[in-house]
Amino acid sequence: FGPVVQLGENDPKSTIKPQFASLLKGQLIETLTLEEALSLFKLPRNIGNYEDKEVVIGVGRFGPYVRHNSKFFSLKKEDDPLTINIERAIELIEDGRRKEREKVIKIFQDELKVQVLNGRWGPYIAHDGLNYKIPKGTDAHSLSYEECLKIIQSQKSSTKPKKFPKKGKK
Numbered sequence: 021f022g023p024v025v026q027l028g029e030n031d032p033k034s035t036i037k038p039q040f041a042s043l044l045k046g047q048l049i050e051t052l053t054l055e056e057a058l059s060l061f062k063l064p065r066n067i068g069n070y071e072d073k074e075v076v077i078g079v080g081r082f083g084p085y086v087r088h089n090s091k092f093f094s095l096k097k098e099d100d101p102l103t104i105n106i107e108r109a110i111e112l113i114e115d116g117r118r119k120e121r122e123k124v125i126k127i128f129q130d131e132l133k134v135q136v137l138n139g140r141w142g143p144y145i146a147h148d149g150l151n152y153k154i155p156k157g158t159d160a161h162s163l164s165y166e167e168c169l170k171i172i173q174s175q176k177s178s179t180k181p182k183k184f185p186k187k188g189k190k
Contacts, residue, residue: 023049025057068106128165
């Protein structure tokens with residue numbers, strides 16, 4: 021995505037294909053040195069083990085990340101994927117796990133799976149792939165299963181399908 025550096029040439033007679041690596045955020049193709057370009061091919065790189073699993077640093081379509089135990093954790097803006105150490109990577113892994121634990125407030129295990137979650141804009145109810153606002157002044161931690169169903173029903177009945185105006189004939 022965006023400008024890339026290439027290692028090797030594209031020769032149709034050769035079985036060896038060239039390698040490509042994307043530039044990191046803030047790097048410009050005009051000011052890139054040979055050393056910086058070659059260092060981009062070191063990614064993804066294994067920086068050690070944590071809890072008997074590999075810790076890998078890489079750059080994906082959503083930016084630089086730490087991969088551990090098949091889970092991905094974003095690097096912060098101040099973290100450089102080429103120089104980050106295992107201690108900092110472990111901090112990011114633990115921070116990501118803590119945020120994931122804080123996301124779930126309650127889960128009601130019934131035939132209707134209803135969850136009370138903590139989201140970006142506050143707590144909400146998730147049910148059947150849809151999200152429902154919790155009314156202001158309601159404590160999300162003290163909601164019962166029946167109260168959640170009432171909120172879902174009231175919001176289902178209040179939302180009407182949007183009708184789009186028909187296009188005029190030409």
